[in-house]
Amino acid sequence: MPFRASSLASAVTLWKAMLGFQTGDPGTSTVGWAWVVVLCAIALALPNTVEIFTGRADMTYATPPERKPTVRWAVFSGLAFGMSLAAILGGQPIAFLYFRF
C-alpha cells in the first residue's frame, strides 16, 4: 500500500479501510474484481516465461536457453503481439513503474 500511495496519510486511510475500521462510499467495481481473479490465476497457476522458454526453473546465472522455438510458441507469441499492438494503438503508452526507481 505505501509503495503506491502518494503520502503516508493516504496509505493509512487505505489500511484502516482494509481492516474494516472505516466505512466509506460502497461502489466496488465488479470488472475490477474480475481482473484481479484472472491475474491471480495467471500469476499463481501458469508456468513463468523462464520455465517456458528454457525448460528450467532456475536461471540465476546467465546461460543461453536450451529449448528450440516451436510452432506453438509462434502461435501464442503472434496472438500476444497482436493483442498488445491493438492495446498500444488504442492509447498512449504508459511508462513502466520501475522507471521511477
Add this chain to the structure above:
Amino acid sequence: MLFNSGIFLFAFFPIVFLVFFSLDGLGWRGLASVWLLLASLVFYGWDDPAFLVPLILGSITFNFLCGRAISATHRPAILALGIIGDLGLLIYFKYANFLAENLAFLGAPPLHIALPIGISFFTFTQIAFLVDCYRDRANEYNPLHYGLFVSFFPHLVAGPILHHKEMMPQFAWAATYRINMGCVVTGLCWFAAGLFKKVVLADGVESYASAIFSAVDKGQMPDFGQAWLAALAYSLQLYFDFSGYSDMAIGLALMFGIVFPVNFNSPYKAASLIDFWRRWHMTLSRFLRDYLYIPLGGNRSGERRRYLNLFLTMLIGGLWHGAAWTFVAWGAPFTVLDCWSIMHGGRPGSRFPRFLDG
C-alpha cells in the same frame, strides 16, 4: 524511449537490429559495437539528450578511469573516490529533494531536481565493477565493451542489474555479432510475452487501482471492498509491469545474442517471505548480498551482527526504491519480518506463521 511505444517497435529496434548484423556481415565488427553503443545512447537520451547523454557518458568515463586506476594501483583511496562519486551523484539526483523537504523547518529551500531515468541501475552496476577491480576480479578493460555493458539499451533504464563478468565477455565473442535465428525467434517470443504482460495485463488493471488511490488523495473514504481491490489490483499491476519489462529486456538482448540473468521468478508463488525476496528483482538481491551484506560480515560475526547487517541491507534496499516516507513505511515492516523469520525459520516449535519461515 519506451519498449511499448510505436517509435521503438516500428523504427528504433528494427533499424538498430538490421544495421548491427549488416555491419558484421560486411566484416566491420568493431563498427557494429560502436553502432550498438550509439544506439543505446540515443535510446537513453531520447526525451532529454542534452541532459541525459552527457550524464551517462560522464558516469561511464569516470568509472572506467577509476576502475583502471584501481586495478593498476590497488589504492583504497581511489576505490573510495569512485564509490563516493557514484553515490554522490545518486544521492544528489534521488534524495536531495527529499532531504530539502524534511529540512524545510530549518529554512532549507525546496529543490526541484529531476531524477534521471535509470540512474539507480547504472550506478549499482558500476559500483560492483569498481569493487571487483579492487578485488582483482575484473579481467577485461576494453572501453567499448565497458560502455556497452553499462549502456546496452535493453537493461539500461530498469534492469536487470548486470555483472561485468557475465556481460563484458559476451560483447567480446565473435558469435555475438553473427545472427543466430534460434536466439532471434526465442527472443522475439520472449519479448512478445513481456509486451503482452505489460500493455494488456498490467495496463489493463491499472485503472482500477489508480481510480481508488486518486480518490483517496482527493479526500474520499474508500470502503472495505474498494480498499482491498486497490491493494490487490496494484500488487498485480506491479507484478505484471515488472515481470513484463524483465521479459522484454531478456528477449531484446537475446535477439542480439546476449544472455541476461533472470530477474523475476514467479515471486507470488513463493513459499515464504525469504523465498519471495529470492524471486523478486533477483539481480538487486544478488547485488545487495554480494556487495553489501557479505562485506558487512554477513552471518559470520554472530547473531546480533547478522541481524544488524540484514537490517542495514534491507534499509538500503528499501531506500534504493525511492526517497519518501512511504518507502520507509513499506520497508520497515519487511525488515522486521525478515529478521523474525530468519530467527525462527525452520526451527521446530517456531511460533511464527509458516508462510514467513525461511
